[in-house]
Amino acid sequence: MVDHQRTGSRRDGGRTGGNRPSGSGVGPGHGPRPRTDSGTGLESTSDSRYSIASLLSSLVPEPLARRAISVSVTSDRDVYAQDEDVSFTVTFRNRLPVSVAVPTPRRRRWGWSVNGELEASDERRYLQSAPSTFRFSAGERKEIRVTWNGRFERTAGRHEYVVPDPGEYEIRAFVATDNGRYQPTDSTVIRIR
Secondary structure, X not given: OEEEEEEEEEOOOOOXXXXXXXXXXXXXXEOOOEEEOOOOOOEEEOOOHHHHHHHHHHHOOHHHHHHHEEEEEEEOOOEEOOOOOEEEEEEEEEOOOOOEEEEEOOOOOEEEEEOOEEOOEOOOOOOOOOXXXXXXXXXXXXXXXXXXXXXXXXXXXXXXXXXXXXXXXEEEEEEOOOOXXXXXXXXXXXXXX
16 A cells, blocks of 8 residues: 655745745736737737747757756655555656656656565556656656555465565665666665564
């Protein structure tokens, strides 16, 4: 059993002061407002940064976009008892001052594993083979809180959850890029006693 909770997404890289005053025209139901350019009669927007950001994002080559994303994984503690929930935080951050889009070969944009087992399970994952994209605004930080129930799921034969033996276990988080390509990743080691 796994619990994923997205705790936040910030475009300012974690800095404060990114809030806009109320009435600024930015927020739900507010977007770029069309206006007519009197010289050409063509419609333009009052806030052209969205189109500029989209244009700049499309100019960032895929290899650079993959390398622009940093991943960090941190656990709440270093030592856990057997059969105890293990909570950890995965943070993805775009280090570039422009938006980037990281293509993924399947619907999975990111993942985590314990000692190489995806989501601490030997169950086969059937994901649609349709490609997807993991998008980040300029300087954006995405933080996800995960709780692993401290057991490995076993599906061969009888379906069961197995309490791991005492020892060290590696928790790894990653962006789900194509095999053979650079994969942003990070890991931490916990001890189960």
